Amino acid sequence: MTVASRLSLILIALWAGALWSTGVSAYVLFDALQDKQLAGSLAGKLFNVVTYIGFASAFYLLTHRLAQFGTAALKQAFFWAVFVMLLLVLAGHFGIQPILEGLKSQAFPADVMQSVFADRFRNWHGVASLAYVFECALAIVMVLKAR
Known part of the structure; x- marks a missing residue:
């Protein structure tokens, strides 16, 4: 197994x-913190780290797969799982997160969930959550189709 293939497995x-x-x-x-704003802030930082891991991993994995298999990679479930995961990361980072941040800043200094923006925030948070769950499900495909 090449170093590039080992790196691919590590990134997966x-x-x-x-x-x-x-x-x-x-x-x-x-569940554990009573301060939901603090919980949201910490969770947001974690999700941000995962976003950058996703950007870097997807770029490498797609490039490596194309280099390894050429256009035959386009017929593989692995390639498409990673590609859709990347699209979800991009949509979340450049589409959904700015909307959520905008709603939080419009509500400031109040907690967004105690503001007139609560329903919109809840709806967009639901969209983000569904996208994240779908990305996690695609990660199963990515893992199972890695070889």
């Missing part, structure tokens, strides 16, 4: 593990 493990552990950690933060 890192990205999938980061996705799953951050999802569980966010649940634990909101």
Whole structure:
């Protein structure tokens, strides 16, 4: 096995593990902390780290797969799982997160959940959560189709 292939496996493990552990950690933060703003802030920092892991991992994994298999990579479930995961990361980071941050800043100094923006924030947070769950499910495909 080449160094490039070993790095590919490490990135698959890192990205999938980061996705799953951050999802569980966010649940634990909101369950354990009474201050929901603090829980949200900490969870947001964790999700931000996972976003950058996703950017780097997806770029490498897609490039490596194309270099390894050429256009035949386009017929592989692995390639498309990683590609859709990257699209979800991009949509979350450049689309959904700015909306959520905008709603929080409009509500400031109040907690967004205690403001007139609570319903919109809840709806967009639901969209973000569904996208994250779908990304986690695709990570299973990524892991299973790695070889």
